Amino acid sequence: MAAKSNLLNMVLCLFGVCLVCAAILGAVYVVTEDPILQASKKALEESIGKVLPQGGELGEAIESDGYLYYESVADGSVAAYAVKSTVIGFGGPLTLMVGVLPDGTVYNTSVLSHSETPGLGAKCTSDAGFMSQWKGFNGKLAVRKDGGDVDAITASTITSRAYTLAVSNAVEFVRSIASAADDSESEDEIVVAQAMENMEE
Amino acid sequence: MANKLTLITKGFIKDNPTFSLVLGMCPTLATTTSAMNGLEMGLATLFVLVLSNMAISAIAPIVPDKVHIPVYIVVIATFVTVLQLLMQAYVPAIYSTLGLFIPLIVVNCIVLGRAEAFANKNSVIDSALDGLGIGIGFTLSLTVIGLIREILGSGAAFGFKFIPGDGILAFVMAPGAFLVLGYLMVLFNKFLKK
Amino acid sequence: MEFFIIIISAIFVNNILLSQFLGICPFLGVSNKLSTATGMSGAVCFVITLATVVTYLVNQFLLVPLGLEFLQTIAFILVIAALVQIVEIVLKKISPSLYQALGIFLPLITTNCAVLGVAITVVTKQFTFGGEAHMLNLAEATVYALATSIGYGIAMILFAGLREHLAGNDVPKAFKGLPIALITVSIMAMAFLGFSGMV
Numbered sequence: 001m002a003a004k005s006n007l008l009n010m011v012l013c014l015f016g017v018c019l020v021c022a023a024i025l026g027a028v029y030v031v032t033e034d035p036i037l038q039a040s041k042k043a044l045e046e047s048i049g050k051v052l053p054q055g056g057e058l059g060e061a062i063e064s065d066g067y068l069y070y071e072s073v074a075d076g077s078v079a080a081y082a083v084k085s086t087v088i089g090f091g092g093p094l095t096l097m098v099g100v101l102p103d104g105t106v107y108n109t110s111v112l113s114h115s116e117t118p119g120l121g122a123k124c125t126s127d128a129g130f131m132s133q134w135k136g137f138n139g140k141l142a143v144r145k146d147g148g149d150v151d152a153i154t155a156s157t158i159t160s161r162a163y164t165l166a167v168s169n170a171v172e173f174v175r176s177i178a179s180a181a182d183d184s185e186s187e188d189e190i191v192v193a194q195a196m197e198n199m200e201e
Numbered sequence: 202m203a204n205k206l207t208l209i210t211k212g213f214i215k216d217n218p219t220f221s222l223v224l225g226m227c228p229t230l231a232t233t234t235s236a237m238n239g240l241e242m243g244l245a246t247l248f249v250l251v252l253s254n255m256a257i258s259a260i261a262p263i264v265p266d267k268v269h270i271p272v273y274i275v276v277i278a279t280f281v282t283v284l285q286l287l288m289q290a291y292v293p294a295i296y297s298t299l300g301l302f303i304p305l306i307v308v309n310c311i312v313l314g315r316a317e318a319f320a321n322k323n324s325v326i327d328s329a330l331d332g333l334g335i336g337i338g339f340t341l342s343l344t345v346i347g348l349i350r351e352i353l354g355s356g357a358a359f360g361f362k363f364i365p366g367d368g369i370l371a372f373v374m375a376p377g378a379f380l381v382l383g384y385l386m387v388l389f390n391k392f393l394k395k
Numbered sequence: 396m397e398f399f400i401i402i403i404s405a406i407f408v409n410n411i412l413l414s415q416f417l418g419i420c421p422f423l424g425v426s427n428k429l430s431t432a433t434g435m436s437g438a439v440c441f442v443i444t445l446a447t448v449v450t451y452l453v454n455q456f457l458l459v460p461l462g463l464e465f466l467q468t469i470a471f472i473l474v475i476a477a478l479v480q481i482v483e484i485v486l487k488k489i490s491p492s493l494y495q496a497l498g499i500f501l502p503l504i505t506t507n508c509a510v511l512g513v514a515i516t517v518v519t520k521q522f523t524f525g526g527e528a529h530m531l532n533l534a535e536a537t538v539y540a541l542a543t544s545i546g547y548g549i550a551m552i553l554f555a556g557l558r559e560h561l562a563g564n565d566v567p568k569a570f571k572g573l574p575i576a577l578i579t580v581s582i583m584a585m586a587f588l589g590f591s592g593m594v
Contacts, residue, residue, distance in 0.1 A: 004265065004266070005265035005266050005267040005268070006265070009265045010265045010267060010268045013263065013264055013265055013268060013272060014268055014271065014272065014275075017260070017264075017272050017275055017276065018275060021275055021276065021278075021279040021469070024279055024283065025279055025282055025283065025465075025466065025469070028282075028283045028286050028287070029286060029465055032286040032287060032289065032290040035290035035291060036286070036289045036290045036293075039289065039290060039291070039293045040293065043293060086528060088523040088528060092520065092521060092522065092523055092528070093521045093523060093528035113297070115520075117373075117374065118234035118235075118238075118373055119234055119235075119354050119355055119370065119373025119374065120370060120373070120374070154367050155367065155370055223423070223573060224420070225420075226416075226419035226420050226423065227416050227417055227418070227419045227420070227508050227512075230416040230419060231415070231416035231417075270476075271473075271476060274472055274473070274476060274505075275469065275473070278468055278469035278472050278473075279469060281468055281469075282465065282466065282468050282469055285465070285468065286465060301512060301515060301516060301519075304467070304468040304511070304515055305417075305508045305511060305512055305515075307468055307469075307472050307511065308472070308505075308506045308507070308508040308510075308511050309508070310420055310506055313506060371585070371588075374588065375413055375414045375416070375584040375587075375588065376581045376582070376584040376585040376588065377581070378416070378581075378584075379577050379578070379580045379581035379584055380577070380578060380581040382577050383573075383574045383575070383576075383577030383578040383580075383581060384574070384578070386573055386574040386577065387569045387570055387574045388569075390568075390569040390574065391569040
């Protein structure tokens, strides 16, 4: 049975227990720190791998205009972009990884994190019909109810709309950086052409 | 030997934490949207229950009476944090599904309840068996509730869909949780309780 | 406007008891009588708000700067347990009448998962009030905690009222007590589902 309480043994006991617990936690933290980092890195890499065509060389994360994105380079030019896109879903933030080809076609999508209702909006991570339609999607980015080409999840229009918005934001963003890249290339050409002219003179 | 066996089996029905002792209602209702989620939550609680029961029964004789609750809470919280770290490292997908309810195992009345009612006056081995029994009982209840809600709500069992269509959506949402638990308790009272 | 959204959302749309399943044990335990339910609601309201503010500060100024976020669970539960003790002692000295009303519920509150639940939610979850996903600041966190606990009180008091009537009814033996109470809560939760999509 429990020992009699006096100030000394109460303080000593609490102190001792806290010390032992802190030591255990510290040890477990040190052991698991690396696997936790690896696990989150692996999850990110898997989602990027899923939304990009195979064979490209993946670059480092680039941040621009509030978006975080990765470029997949094949044969010297950018073959596809993986864009991290966050919108507000039904239950909270909905974060997707969206793979987009330079012409604005969706290559594939994957959910990084969400807080949608289990059994309803959360089906955006499991409903085969909803998920497969994003592969190579090139139609109008709006759910059918709003006159677009996206099949919504049954009884979860708000989640489906949010999902569509996240994809559409990512596509818009890729269009803007892809056209910016085109512009800078043509500017380069002009500069080179002018330089050539100067040399001839 | 028979004694030790009853220590485990009494948690299944006689002292079933959900239906007989009515403890730990929050995870019971919140994490049973599917059979798999219920099972995972039950196993997570089992882990903490066995370890904290063992640790508490080992230190109980030297803990002064007046500070025993804070000491127990620190011990339980330590094991819960260990569990959190391990899950984040090795099963991150499950950790993100169960979310908030993993840290909330600390305030699950089952764990502190067993520490107070059993572990502080029994041997380490008996306490481990008690934790194991109660933990299995809890896991069983959660899995059954999850299974029923999953079958009715999404027409599937353990993620395997066998009824086409959408099911009765209310069962995967909040009202279904209360309803299924209520009716299961009725059946339990009627047929299993002596 | 943003605070208004937080309040409506926390009280009705995401009611802590009926849609988040936090604090169910005391909810079922003390809702037999309207008077005890009111007392418990008052005590919970007070403790949740106070605990959320304190744990928010502990997290912001102690755990985050030291990189010890993984200790959140253990640090928060200790803060809450200590806080409840202090509230109990202070209340006993300052206002014996309030202590009479709330005192007996205070020890129970340490293990009310609503308190730890709200404290952890506030510092780990991104909220979408007012358009953009963001972490709550101290003012928002306080309002959120207060509104959540008011939602707790409303659900608890409504339910206690229903249960007092239920006690006088003749229900089948197997349904007596908790089972019929749970089925009643289920119908209440269905009613609260009507608020979803409002914010």
